[in-house]
Amino acid sequence: MIRLERAKIGVEAYPAYWQVAGGDDASLADVCAWLADHREAIEELLDRDGALHIRGLAALNSAAAFEVALGVLAPRLMDYVGGTSPRHAVHGQIVTATDLPGAYTIPMHQEMSYTANPPDRVAFFCKTPAGTGGATTVGDAREITRRIDPAVRACFEEKGGVRLRRTLPGPNSVGERPGVPKPWTEVFDTPDKDEVKRIARAKGWDITWLEDGSLQLWQEILPAMKTHPRTGETVWFNQAHIFAPEASLRWSSRDGRREQWRRLSWAYAENPELVDHVFHGNGEQVSAEHAEHLFDVFVDAEVRVRWKAGDLLLLDNVLAVHGRTAFAGERRVLAALIRDQVMEKNQQAAKPMPASVKAKTPGPRITQPETERQ
Template identity: 25%
Template sequence: MSTAELLRPAPYAPSVPLPAPYPGDTTIPLSLRPAHPNSSVADITAEIRALSDSGRIRDLLDRHGAIYFQGLGLPNADEFSRFAHAFGWTPHEDIGNPVRRTVLAPNVATANEGPNTMPVYPHNEFGLSPHYPAYNIKYQLFHANGPRDQTGSPGTTVLQAYGQHVLDDDDTETARRKIEAEISRLPGTTWKWENQSDVNQLGDLRVFRVLPAIRNHPRTGQPAFFNNAVSRFLNALSSDTLLPPHLNSEGEFQPPVFYGDGSLIPREYLDSAVEYIYETRALVSWRDGDVLLLDNHAVQHAREPWVG
């Protein structure tokens, strides 16, 4: 396989070989490294732009699903932003993200501002985004009312998730109307306001999303188990909230996922999914300046893979 003069395939120990029906010698991720160790960031960015414009990056993602770029030497978020924009893809817009993130540069943010004592279980990035009719899974997301700058919780407040158009002097009715307009941009999503009081006039927000568990890749047609069912299940398992009333030790509602009709998914199905994920995962070893490009086609549009 050849790419261009600057980036070349390179050995990478965490890569996992993919079985049939994938072609022989197909690994996830594919690893590329600059052929010259002193290559400038500007030269690497120009090469990425050329490879993306030619369709070569897209072909590699179709085959491997992920590309690990070694030895790029990207020193900061601004350089990473320039590298990410070189692919030419339309940036994703966050609507109703359940986790709190900090923006560091154009279209670059931290993954999650939760404490490092909290585990991050296997999940698909934006697997909670509502698209595509198929087999349904149902998620419940809870957003407490609170300030835009709250940092005491890994989750987002109502205003952080949906309040980007709410002004400080908006009355309750106007604020709710703007928030509900944002939620309405997400197909298959419903909501209800809870816990309104004199000291919580806006109220807390519970959001319900019914999403497909299996999604087909729009280019290859391959089915993908693309969702956040496993992470929600493992979170509930660790908190002992698998069964009703799904309340943790602090009285917070922390359910697993449900079928679209609201019934619980049998635990043995989710146990099997967890087992398969751990059997087939590739444990990427992060190093400063490296980039992992994941094909996220199954969740968004045909030109929106995510760089992370």
């Protein structure tokens, strides 16, 4: 019989942690029954702590089993159309957490927080932990919000929120782009330009096809903060700390990806239209100082979850942020994006940016990679 052997919650641990006993011999049906019995407790814990790590459910051994178990806790999953990270479907709407190589870390973030309708929760399942590294990083968005300079928060509010401009290469030119390029055929899950246009229109996005076959995409203006529909807490909710030029350079520098840093530096200085940028709602580019401050705040808030096979990690996508450390060896972590009916009804509406405020993109402030500083 499955039972909760040990729990660390609240001030004892972040994320909250449940160690299960009796799970080694339990069937998938037993696991589903146990999750159903604990669903209310899990819901309350996610609203309070934002993150729960469960260990000891051995029947969670495949993407199919992960999907079945999630059906008890989260019957409504969503797709990843419009997402920035390279990933692929594994089983139904179960996807890889990311397909980025192990040399990359992934800065912490709320999933798809650059869109008007992000998932309400995210679930991760570990099929195979990495040989070295590969922890999932998590952080408390409330604590991150407290650490952000009030002047920075005020600036984002006064200048009308955040808007992401992405330049998506064609499927045959991905390798020619610096950064983390993802072809528009994968972002929109179709090679049909008319279908891309339809999806973009439905999402309130402006698109322009460039001469080289790339797609320039202006996404909707969104508030920099988001209020949780059940707890009423308002937290930082955007990815300016990832997509601003200075932040992207800091990311590659922190990872020691020197060639990527050089290519990004050149692209931002010589051809900024071909790389991603972050703007305020009034059309001004997010400042270098603010981007780097935000990058540092998120890095300082990281807590590492080290995986074992069969582990389950449940996150509230407003109250918790997540990322990944670099790794070596095989790593297989799967993900599911979850819709919550209560939260979905309370999604904040986005407003489209007038074409008149599509701003020019000045080059970033370039600093040497951290690994090369004297």
